[in-house]
Amino acid sequence: MGSEPNSSNCRILQQPGAEFDLLPRHFELDHWLDQPGTEPVESGGRGGSLRILLDGRMALLRRYYRGGMVGRLLTDQYLWLGRDMSRPWREWRILERAREAGLPVPEALGACVCRHGLIYTAAIITAWIEHSQTFAARLSAAPLDRSDWYRLGVLLKKMQAQGIRHADLNATNILIDREDNFHLIDFDKARIMNRLDDWQWRPLFRLQRSLEKIDRGERIHYDGEDWQALMDGYES
Numbered sequence: 001m002g003s004e005p006n007s008s009n010c011r012i013l014q015q016p017g018a019e020f021d022l023l024p025r026h027f028e029l030d031h032w033l034d035q036p037g038t039e040p041v042e043s044g045g046r047g048g049s050l051r052i053l054l055d056g057r058m059a060l061l062r063r064y065y066r067g068g069m070v071g072r073l074l075t076d077q078y079l080w081l082g083r084d085m086s087r088p089w090r091e092w093r094i095l096e097r098a099r100e101a102g103l104p105v106p107e108a109l110g111a112c113v114c115r116h117g118l119i120y121t122a123a124i125i126t127a128w129i130e131h132s133q134t135f136a137a138r139l140s141a142a143p144l145d146r147s148d149w150y151r152l153g154v155l156l157k158k159m160q161a162q163g164i165r166h167a168d169l170n171a172t173n174i175l176i177d178r179e180d181n182f183h184l185i186d187f188d189k190a191r192i193m194n195r196l197d198d199w200q201w202r203p204l205f206r207l208q209r210s211l212e213k214i215d216r217g218e219r220i221h222y223d224g225e226d227w228q229a230l231m232d233g234y235e236s
Helices: 068-074 087-100 135-141 146-161 198-218 224-234
Strands: 010-014 049-054 057-063 108-116 119-127 132-134 174-177 182-184
Touching: 010 087, 087 108, 087 119, 132 135, 135 174, 135 198, 146 182, 146 198, 146 224, 198 224
Parallel strands: none
Antiparallel strands: 010 108, 049 057, 057 119, 108 119, 132 174, 174 182
C-alpha cells in the first residue's frame, strides 16, 4: 500500500512518491467548496462526493456516509476496529487488487481516517474518470449494441474471477466513457472471496433489479435481450 503519514488523530494513506502531500483538510468537503473545478457528484442519494482539482489533476473526493435507518442517527460515524479494518483502507486494498488484475477501476490517490475515541470518520480520493457518465445515464440517452452488453458481462465475470465481490453493483456504479469503455466504481464494502460460489449471482441480480427499477421510472433503452447478451458474456 502507500505511505501513511500521521496528523494528530488522523491517518492518511497515499501513493508512494506522490508529489503532493495530502493533509486532513483535503478530505473535508468544506475545504473544496469555493475552489475552482469543484462540482458536486451524485452518489446514490447520500451525498458526500465532490469532483475536485487536486494538484492539477481531476479527482473524486468521497466521504463515507451511512445509509438506511442507522444513517439517520450516526451519519458518518463508524466503530473503530483498527486502521486495517476501516472503510477506506479496505476499499484501497480492493482497488489495488483490481488494478493489478487489469480491471478498469479508478486509481486510489488518498485515504483518511480520523479517530475520535471508539469511532472514526473517513474519506477517500480516487482519480476522476474523464468523459464518462453513469450506465443509467447512457441508457437513458441511447441504446447500446448487444456486443457492448456482452463485453460488460465478460468484465463482470473477470472481476468476480479475481474474487472481488462488489457490494453495490448497480447502474450508477458502472461508468461508460465516450468510447464505450466500461469502468467499475465505488468498492466500499466490497469483499475478497476465496472462490466463485452462489455469492456470484447476487451482485448480478442487484444490477438487474437496478436496471428494471430505473426502466419503470423513466424508461431507458433496456430490455430482456440486452440482459441476455450480458449473461452470455458472463458465461462465456
